[in-house]
Amino acid sequence: MTHHVLVGSGIAALSAAEAIRGADAAARITLVSDETGPFYSRPGLAYLLTGAIPERQLSIRSKAEVSALSIKRISARAEQLWPARHELRLSDDSILGYDRLLIATGAASIAPVFPGADLDGVVLLDGVDQARDFVGRAKKAQSAVVIGGGSTAIELAEGLQARGVQAHYFLRGDRYWSRVLDAEESALVEAGLARTGVAVHRRTEVVRVLGRNGRVVAVETSHGDTLKCQLVAVAIGVRPRVTLADEAGLEVDRGIVVSERMESSAADVFAAGDVAQAFDPALGRAVLDTLWSAAAEQGRVAGLNMAGRPTVFHRHVALNVTQLGDLVTTVIGEVGGSEDPDLITITRGQSEAWSGATEGTTLVRHDATDRIRIHINDRTILGAVIMGDQALSLPLTRLIANRVDITPIRDTLIERPEMLASTLLDFWHSLTPWDHAPPYDHHARLAG
């Protein structure tokens, strides 16, 4: 009977457990994590912050589904790994042996370094415990400062506003999330934030956080002002939690380097999710991403391989959907982007694959409420950013994922940018004459 040990309790670990159990009813599965509650949706924490859903609604599996997995859960951290001995040392100093190990420890928020960063009231958002703590603090606060970028910073600001706290969002540069968005897109998001009451401060940094009795009372800004606040919420990026793998001598770049079967450099040790750095054959390099659906798929592939069913991780096109300000925004494939002074590393819900540097042409259509930006080369669409109306989201995802040859419409796209949406939709309909757009398993038909 094979003993599978999973370190972590996010979607990668859960998906691995489900894949292992599906392949091997007799396998022994042990899950080690210092999070002991139900399996939950990490991206859903944003809606816990705003109060749109209660905490119990974040649970993503029923009790019956969890018990059917027959997992033994150990409440501890894995402190040390001996890959040759196939053993782990846990935080309670017990030794746990394994036949196959999955490291799915995710990524951790980076703490700020300005003076006062250790004061009570400087907060990060990683898991449900911190989200709960954040909500408790927000109930008692009048105003708060948010620093960082990406969707997490926006979620923090909107969570504060929704709970009656005045949020002050500090941007180091001129605009929001320049790593992924262009200047107009940033402006749209900033306008949406302003409508919800968030005060956006451009070219503003926290110099130090001021405290009284160990608690945050204000920040001093780079303009020399003092701004009263009870909370400083920080989302300046995340880093894969690689310490366990690194100290055990596994190959680690920025994340744990894994093969297309999610195998690490050590025998019988796998990694999946935000902690893994998987090779992308399309890009020709290993990339990090912090996308939920990618983590779920990597976990599933790792689980199948651990259970002895050889399976390859096919990186689907990097895609994320997020609500930025009041705009639903979908980012697909390579969309370019520039330096982002608000982020030290990648943020949650982002992919390094987006910032591809492939040469190409950028086309934009923008009307009163919606905006579409596509990035094309001679034959295909490389990436897209769709804000507002999402009618083109699915067609563009598939056109990009399948590298569909757009030669028949390329000239029209370039010459008539105002017709971008209808040109793309007509082209899409000509490729999919069936009534009912089928899911991804029909890719082959399109690509052929």
Add this chain to the structure above:
Amino acid sequence: MPRKKHLPVDQERLALLRSSRVEPVPGRCVQCGLCSWNCPTGIDVRGFARRGLPIDDARCLKCGTCVARCPRAVLQFSPVPRAIA
């Protein structure tokens, strides 16, 4: 004598609802559960989305609450496919 009042009926909307159902777009859902939480008849919409299945539940009113509440535009009304002979 008071005139009899008729409720306005949007025939176009009714026809659309009759011939459509709510479907998840694959790859977009993060299982946050806002859809299920807001469903007036208590359907586990999130469970359908997880399996990539259309919301095929007799309780579905096709009211569109889940479609409107989803923060990631996962759900959409799609035509019911014609029966395959």
